Amino acid sequence: MVEKAITGEKRAFMTGNEAVAWAALAAEAEIMYGYPITPQNEIMHYWTRLAPKYGRKFLQTEDEISAGFTTCGGVLAGKRAFTATAGPGNILMQEAMSMAEMLRIPTVVVVQQRGGPSTATVIYSQQETTLTCFGGNGEGLRIVYSTSSHQELFDYTIKAFQIAWKYRFPTFVLGDGYQAKMRESLYLYNPEEKGIPLAEPYPFLGQEGRPGVEREPSHLRNTYNTEEELYQIISRYVEDYERMTPEVVEYQASDFEDAEIVLIAHGIVSRAARAAVKALRSEGLKVGYFRPITLRPFPVGKLREIAPKAKKLVVAESAQGQLFKLVQEALYGETVPLEPYFKPGLGITSEELVEFIMF
Amino acid sequence: MAIVPNMPRSWRVETKPHKFCPGCGHGLVLKALGEAIDELDIQDRVVFGCDIGCSLLAWDFFNVDIVQTHHGRTTPVMTGIKRARPDRICIAYMGDGGGYAIGSQHLVNAATRNEKITAILVNNCNYGMTGGQMAPTTLPEMKTETTPYGRDVEETGYPTQGPEMVAAIAREGAYTARGTVANVRQLKNYLKKALQNQLEEKGFSFVEALSGCPTNWSTNAKATWAFLEENMTKYFKVGEVKVPVKEEE
Ligand SMILES: Cc1ncc(C[n+]2csc(CCOP(=O)(O)OP(=O)(O)O)c2C)c(N)n1
Ligand code: SF4
Numbered sequence: 001m002v003e004k005a006i007t008g009e010k011r012a013f014m015t016g017n018e019a020v021a022w023a024a025l026a027a028e029a030e031i032m033y034g035y036p037i038t039p040q041n042e043i044m045h046y047w048t049r050l051a052p053k054y055g056r057k058f059l060q061t062e063d064e065i066s067a068g069f070t071t072c073g074g075v076l077a078g079k080r081a082f083t084a085t086a087g088p089g090n091i092l093m094q095e096a097m098s099m100a101e102m103l104r105i106p107t108v109v110v111v112q113q114r115g116g117p118s119t120a121t122v123i124y125s126q127q128e129t130t131l132t133c134f135g136g137n138g139e140g141l142r143i144v145y146s147t148s149s150h151q152e153l154f155d156y157t158i159k160a161f162q163i164a165w166k167y168r169f170p171t172f173v174l175g176d177g178y179q180a181k182m183r184e185s186l187y188l189y190n191p192e193e194k195g196i197p198l199a200e201p202y203p204f205l206g207q208e209g210r211p212g213v214e215r216e217p218s219h220l221r222n223t224y225n226t227e228e229e230l231y232q233i234i235s236r237y238v239e240d241y242e243r244m245t246p247e248v249v250e251y252q253a254s255d256f257e258d259a260e261i262v263l264i265a266h267g268i269v270s271r272a273a274r275a276a277v278k279a280l281r282s283e284g285l286k287v288g289y290f291r292p293i294t295l296r297p298f299p300v301g302k303l304r305e306i307a308p309k310a311k312k313l314v315v316a317e318s319a320q321g322q323l324f325k326l327v328q329e330a331l332y333g334e335t336v337p338l339e340p341y342f343k344p345g346l347g348i349t350s351e352e353l354v355e356f357i358m359f
Numbered sequence: 360m361a362i363v364p365n366m367p368r369s370w371r372v373e374t375k376p377h378k379f380c381p382g383c384g385h386g387l388v389l390k391a392l393g394e395a396i397d398e399l400d401i402q403d404r405v406v407f408g409c410d411i412g413c414s415l416l417a418w419d420f421f422n423v424d425i426v427q428t429h430h431g432r433t434t435p436v437m438t439g440i441k442r443a444r445p446d447r448i449c450i451a452y453m454g455d456g457g458g459y460a461i462g463s464q465h466l467v468n469a470a471t472r473n474e475k476i477t478a479i480l481v482n483n484c485n486y487g488m489t490g491g492q493m494a495p496t497t498l499p500e501m502k503t504e505t506t507p508y509g510r511d512v513e514e515t516g517y518p519t520q521g522p523e524m525v526a527a528i529a530r531e532g533a534y535t536a537r538g539t540v541a542n543v544r545q546l547k548n549y550l551k552k553a554l555q556n557q558l559e560e561k562g563f564s565f566v567e568a569l570s571g572c573p574t575n576w577s578t579n580a581k582a583t584w585a586f587l588e589e590n591m592t593k594y595f596k597v598g599e600v601k602v603p604v605k606e607e608e
């Protein structure tokens with residue numbers, strides 16, 4: 001059994017990457033596979049320092065294709081395995097995650113978004129939203145948590161393991177370079193002591209007993225011979241996903257009851273949005289706030305409840321409309337106008353949002 | 360009375376006859392592997408990964424746990440499993456396209472890290488599953504769908520010498536060999552030694568198997584064997600390339 005990394009609750013002041021490494025320890029992750037890329041590197045750096053003390057493992061792979069597939073292997077072997085990446089690495093990671101979707105492998109991937117397309121910047125963006133939600137040649141059957149603070153990076157990294165193993169869909173924690181590199185205070189805790197369940201892993205392969213004699217062999221495939229066969233499998237997966245949706249979907253919403261304008265943002269931009277709403281309210285403006293925490297599955301129901309009451313929705317993001325598309329899709333058929341505030345690859349402050357909405 | 364063919368114990372009878380084309384070498388490689396697994400008595404511990412390529416047809420071939428991965432990605436999947444569960448015997452089974460082209464970085468780096476897994480690569484001089492295109496192992500002058508006038512080495516380079524490449528990279532303790540389906544007994548011995556190497560945790564083990572693809576070569580039985588035994592072995596030397604040094608030496 002792995003040794004407990006955290007007992008009790010500890011106040012800490014650290015970077016988001018460090019918080020992720022501690023969260024993975026607290027979630028009793030057993031092995032990390034990874035390939036260097038900024039701004040994710042320090043997750044590996046902290047992990048490699050901490051892991052041996054608690055009997056955990058690490059493998060530095062030759063690229064993110066390999067990091068993704070070795071993570072699949074670790075999970076198939078029955079371990080809480082994870083990896084972390086960003087930008088161009090996230091692109092390479094998608095191949096393995098499409099296999100994870102097909103074989104229902106509960107991988108956990110932490111993404112610290114950087115600028116795109118291409119190598120772009122190593123700093124910050126929200127441009128990996130579409131890729132993380134829908135990367136791969138499939139239907140986006142995955143869970144994506146978009147965090148906005150170090151506390152959430154810690155909380156949702158722990159949760160990602162539990163949810164991934166419970167529902168068997170690949171699960172992503174979508175952070176960004178700001179969250180990765182900033183220092184912020186948070187509470188580290190032992191999830192079990194708080195009654196938060198841990199993932200319950202089991203091997204998909206390599207169980208005890210002679211296959212074909214004492215038990216059936218596990219034969220896992222991702223190739224099918226006929227259209228009908230595949231259609232049946234995917235339909236079952238989609239059904240599972242839809243059944244799961246009300247149980248995992250998460251959002252924050254406030255000040256929307258009387259709101260004329262609702263400001264929508266995700267991730268770290270939602271902090272600017274929340275501060276802007278507060279400031280605008282104190283000016284007497286009726287502005288509400290909505291933030292999807294799960295981008296996949298998207299909190300469609302709540303948004304559809306809030307939106308028609310408003311005169312206008314403003315979608316603010318550090319990308320050219322990736323959240324906007326999700327909102328648009330969720331609101332199909334509604335007539336409330338959507339106004340974009342797009343800053344691809346650039347941070348967004350509460351002041352500029354206040355100004356944008358006031359004038 | 361029906362004659363029950365002699366099958367390795369670790370084969371899954373329910374999935375036989377297998378799905379490879381008649382005369383295909385894959386079946387013989389898997390026969391040698393089945394016998395090696397039986398003789399080492401490791402059926403309980405083996406986890407077998409197959410690539411995309413004709414090797415994918417082996418996804419239900421054995422009474423061992425099997426995962427079918429992506430084209431070129433079987434080596435990292437098996438590496439991931441081995442790192443997480445060192446008590447399993449992990450076998451990555453792939454074609455020459457999978458191992459030497461799209462997945463070559465994984466082969467090279469698994470060898471460099473001396474991963475304690477066994478990679479088995481079926482060299483049939485072409486991309487079989489996709490209909491006979493040039494592979495890294497296509498012989499000079501050999502015609503394929505993408506080299507209709509013969510492979511021009513000036514343009515496309517020389518065939519990959521896989522075991523030699525792996526032997527040059529891998530550390531002491533690694534095992535590399537090239538066998539052929541023309542000598543199944545020898546191939547089985549190489550596979551056994553490779554698996555033994557993993558069992559003893561000495562290092563990476565790699566066996567290339569020369570194999571026939573009559574479907575894409577458009578050869579009859581006689582011509583298939585002639586190509587395998589004459590043309591291929593001229594370029595690809597059969598034998599052990601690197602064996603672990605004995606401890607006392
Ligand atoms: C990323 C990706 N690219 C291409 C393919 C298409 N593809 C399937 S099998 C194959 C070639 C297989 O050749 P080889 O590895 O030599 O195996 P063989 O069929 O000859 O045994 C290719 C290119 C794929 N499945 N995935
Ligand atoms: S195409 Fe070639 S390699 Fe594939 S099963 Fe047929 S003979 Fe074998």
Ligand SMILES: [Mg+2]
Pocket residue numbers: 454455456481482483484485486487494
């Ligand atoms: Mg081939």
